[in-house]
Amino acid sequence: MNNGGCEQICTDTFLSYNCSCEDGYLLNGDGTCSDIDECLGQDHGCEGICVNTDGSFFCNCSDGFLLNIDGKACTDINECMGVDHRCEYSCENTVGSYTCGCDVGFELNTDGRTCRETLIFTLLLSMEGTGHETHVVPRVDDGISDPILVTDGFPLGCSRHSTIYVGTNGYFAFSEFTGFTPFPFSEGNELSLVAPFFTDIDISKGSGRIVYQVHNNFSDIFSSQVAQYINVAINTNRYTNFSAEWILIATWTEVSPYNTNNVKATFFGILATDYQRSFAVFIYNCENGNATFSNRATVGFVTSDGFYANHEASYGWNPYPTLCRNHPTSQWAQIIYEISGDDPTRCISYTEY
Numbered sequence: 001m002n003n004g005g006c007e008q009i010c011t012d013t014f015l016s017y018n019c020s021c022e023d024g025y026l027l028n029g030d031g032t033c034s035d036i037d038e039c040l041g042q043d044h045g046c047e048g049i050c051v052n053t054d055g056s057f058f059c060n061c062s063d064g065f066l067l068n069i070d071g072k073a074c075t076d077i078n079e080c081m082g083v084d085h086r087c088e089y090s091c092e093n094t095v096g097s098y099t100c101g102c103d104v105g106f107e108l109n110t111d112g113r114t115c116r117e118t119l120i121f122t123l124l125l126s127m128e129g130t131g132h133e134t135h136v137v138p139r140v141d142d143g144i145s146d147p148i149l150v151t152d153g154f155p156l157g158c159s160r161h162s163t164i165y166v167g168t169n170g171y172f173a174f175s176e177f178t179g180f181t182p183f184p185f186s187e188g189n190e191l192s193l194v195a196p197f198f199t200d201i202d203i204s205k206g207s208g209r210i211v212y213q214v215h216n217n218f219s220d221i222f223s224s225q226v227a228q229y230i231n232v233a234i235n236t237n238r239y240t241n242f243s244a245e246w247i248l249i250a251t252w253t254e255v256s257p258y259n260t261n262n263v264k265a266t267f268f269g270i271l272a273t274d275y276q277r278s279f280a281v282f283i284y285n286c287e288n289g290n291a292t293f294s295n296r297a298t299v300g301f302v303t304s305d306g307f308y309a310n311h312e313a314s315y316g317w318n319p320y321p322t323l324c325r326n327h328p329t330s331q332w333a334q335i336i337y338e339i340s341g342d343d344p345t346r347c348i349s350y351t352e353y
C-alpha cells in the first residue's frame, strides 16, 4: 500500500507521519480503515430503523410511517386521508396503520376492507346463546334426529308435513329417510328432501357436530332476522312480504365425508314458514379448506309431488368451489329457495355473500 501505508489519509509530521480515516471510519492498527456501524451505537438518533452504510448510515421508518425532514424522526401516515385504504365503509387511522370499519349490522370480511351483513350469521354461530333449546343429532353414521313436529304442518310443494327430521347426511327429511348416496333431484322422486349438502357424511368417528333449534316465537329477534333475511331475497324477485312463524335451523359443523377425517365442511340449513309459504336457506362456510370437500353432493330440494331444484353445484364432484365461487373475499355463500306453492321455477334467489 502506498500513501505511507495509510488506507485513507496520510498526514506528514515532523519526523514521521500519521494515518487517519475519514468520518465514519475507524483506524485499524495496520493503517487500514473500517466502517463504523453507527447503528450499533446509541447516537444515530433514528426514531425508526437505522441502516448502516459504508462510511455513514441513514434512518428509515417502518411501513405506515414517513421519515421527517430531519432525516431521523418518523411520523404516522394517516392512510385514511388518501385513496389507497380501500375501506368499503369507514377508515380509522391508527399509529403505524389503519383499520376499516363497517356500518351497524355489518362486519368486516377477512380481507379487512369489505363488509358483510351480520344479520343472522352471528346468531347462527352462537345458537346456544339464543335462549332456545339446542338439540343434538346423535353421533351415528347415516342417522337422523328425533322427529321434529310441526303442529300446523310445514308446506312443501303441494303438501303439508307434520314431521321433519335432520339427517346426518346433509338434508332435512320428511320421513325416516337415512340414505347416504346422493342422486340428482328430479320429477318423479318419491321422497321429499331439502338438502343443503346431501352427501355421505359420517359423524360417528368423533368429528363433526350437528345441532338444530326450532323457533316459533316470531317476536323473537332471531325469527324476525331470519324473516328479514329471506325478505331481502324475495323482494328482489317477488312481490310480497314474508313473516316467519316457524323456523327450523340446523348446523352441520365441521363434518367429514364417510371414511375421511382430514376434510371438513360447515354449512347451515334453515326451513322457515308462515304456514302458507315456506323457504329454505342454505349457508356455506367458504373458508377452512372446504374447497377440498370433493365428494359428490346434491344441493337443492325435491318433493314427492313433483317439485324439485338442483343447484348448479349439485351432484358434481367437488361442489364447494361452485357454491363459493362468487364471493372470493367473503366467508359465506348463500342460496335461498322457495319450497312451497306452485311456481315451477322455485329458485327465487341466488344471492351470495
Ligand SMILES: [Ca+2]
Pocket: 024, 035, 036, 037, 038, 052, 053, 054, 055, 056, 057
Ligand atoms: Ca457506517
Ligand SMILES: [Ca+2]
Pocket: 064, 076, 077, 078, 079, 093, 094, 095, 096, 097, 098
Ligand atoms: Ca396510520
Ligand SMILES: [Ca+2]
Pocket: 141, 142, 168, 169, 180, 199, 200, 201, 202, 258
Ligand atoms: Ca353417512
